[in-house]
Amino acid sequence: MTDTLTTAQRSRLMARVVGKDTKPEWILRSALHRLGFRYRLGGGGLPGRPDLILPKYRAVVFVHGCFWHRHADCKRATLPRTNADFWKEKLERNVARDAEAVAALEAAGWKVIVVWECELYRDPVAAVSRVVAALTEADAAQEDGGCDLGALDPRRLLQVAEEKRRYRIGPKSLDEDTDQEV
Numbered sequence: 001m002t003d004t005l006t007t008a009q010r011s012r013l014m015a016r017v018v019g020k021d022t023k024p025e026w027i028l029r030s031a032l033h034r035l036g037f038r039y040r041l042g043g044g045g046l047p048g049r050p051d052l053i054l055p056k057y058r059a060v061v062f063v064h065g066c067f068w069h070r071h072a073d074c075k076r077a078t079l080p081r082t083n084a085d086f087w088k089e090k091l092e093r094n095v096a097r098d099a100e101a102v103a104a105l106e107a108a109g110w111k112v113i114v115v116w117e118c119e120l121y122r123d124p125v126a127a128v129s130r131v132v133a134a135l136t137e138a139d140a141a142q143e144d145g146g147c148d149l150g151a152l153d154p155r156r157l158l159q160v161a162e163e164k165r166r167y168r169i170g171p172k173s174l175d176e177d178t179d180q181e182v
């Protein structure tokens with residue numbers, strides 16, 4: 001492969017592409033966008049740096065990796081055998097940080113919605129429906145309450161996510177000090 005990027009460009013690209021644009025998040029973003037929901041990315045300086053911010057609904061969405069964020073009773077939430085103590089402590093810290101972020105956000109009046117990656121892989125339409133329901137429950141009278149979930153094609157959603165994923169470059173080091181998804 002011809003390398004046409006400078007080190008700085010590559011570094012920026014890596015940070016952008018590997019950091020947040022994980023496949024499950026793309027599934028959700030693609031679906032919400034299609035349904036007419038508009039969101040902001042990048043955390044907005046909020047606690048826990050939510051993946052999606054929907055100011056209109058005063059809501060934030062976290063798309064959590066099951067491993068990093070310890071999805072309860074999920075087979076993806078394994079504990080590595082090597083350095084088990086290190087991992088246990090690190091992952092427990094993630095969970096504690098998540099809880100603090102949720103508490104801080106809720107205290108500030110944000111509705112917090114957590115979606116797990118396995119939900120989005122298994123049944124993207126159901127996962128998206130749950131998010132839409134959570135977003136619109138408070139103001140069901142609004143127009144947005146009537147968005148057409150039937151318009152979502154799960155296969156298309158997965159396909160879009162897969163296309164986006166091709167832009168990911170390289171495996172992310174597990175040693176990296178991060179609570180983000182790989």
Ligand SMILES: [Zn+2]
Pocket residue numbers: 066071074075076077116117118119
């Ligand atoms: Zn899970």
